[in-house]
Amino acid sequence: MAGLNPGGRSPEASNLQRLGVFGGTFDPPHLGHFILAAEAIQQLALTRLLWVLTADPPHKQGRAVTPASERLAMLQAALASAEQAGETGFELSLIDIDRPPPHYAIDTLALLRQQHPGAALVYLMGADSLADLPTWHRPQEFIARCDEIGVMRRPGQAVDLAALESQLPGLSVKVRFFAAPLVQISSTELRKWLASGRNCHYYLPPGVLAVIETRRIYR
Numbered sequence: 001m002a003g004l005n006p007g008g009r010s011p012e013a014s015n016l017q018r019l020g021v022f023g024g025t026f027d028p029p030h031l032g033h034f035i036l037a038a039e040a041i042q043q044l045a046l047t048r049l050l051w052v053l054t055a056d057p058p059h060k061q062g063r064a065v066t067p068a069s070e071r072l073a074m075l076q077a078a079l080a081s082a083e084q085a086g087e088t089g090f091e092l093s094l095i096d097i098d099r100p101p102p103h104y105a106i107d108t109l110a111l112l113r114q115q116h117p118g119a120a121l122v123y124l125m126g127a128d129s130l131a132d133l134p135t136w137h138r139p140q141e142f143i144a145r146c147d148e149i150g151v152m153r154r155p156g157q158a159v160d161l162a163a164l165e166s167q168l169p170g171l172s173v174k175v176r177f178f179a180a181p182l183v184q185i186s187s188t189e190l191r192k193w194l195a196s197g198r199n200c201h202y203y204l205p206p207g208v209l210a211v212i213e214t215r216r217i218y219r
Contacts, residue, residue, distance in 0.1 A: 016118065016120050017047040017118070018044070018045060019046065019048055019119045019122065020037075020046040020124055020150065021052060021112060021122065022036075022040070024053070025057050025066075026051075026074065026187075027066045028066075028191070031185060031202075036180050037049050039179070044176055044178055046089065050091050050093040053068065053093075054103050055096050056103050057103065068097060070215060070217050073215065074217070077208050077210065077211045079092055081206040081208075096108055105136065105137070106145060109121060109145040121145070121147050121148075122146070122147060123148075124150045124152070126152050127157050130159060131164070147174075148176050149174045151178070152177075152178055152179070153178070154180075155182055161175060190203060190204075191218050194219075195218045
């Protein structure tokens, strides 16, 4: 890859917009999400990062998920706080809010491709999600629709990319690893703490806690 721009693109392609696609339930959106997003923008040379709120996550069927309207209000507050702090690279996408379920990543990418023709789409995920990729809905087609797959790898976390490549040919050339500080913040734990009345002020972006308290989310 020597001599190429981030993502392995030629100098002629360096003027293309590189859009990160960060999908999730964000229940609630916390500082760990924002650290990951900021590192992805820097290390993967992204033009912008699209926060895609998944209204009806297929992998969480049968589990309690906070209503999408509440999660949207929290994410909007978090992104407003980031903008006030000077972050200009984040953008909210309603692509999975404005359509009926199920919300599979492969369909999200197809719709984003229509909205952003000519842009490079870099789908973001954790190393654990990469390991589970063979179980995703139509994973081979998902890989084909990504220009790149940005994978956050924790310090010391091993990924057997060769084994995954044997199951999903063409995957390894799309993967771009990036690192982020190890921040042990869990949305599951935060929901429990908030329900118990514990102070979570330092785990959440400014504005999110106000939305939680006003709407009595998790109470």
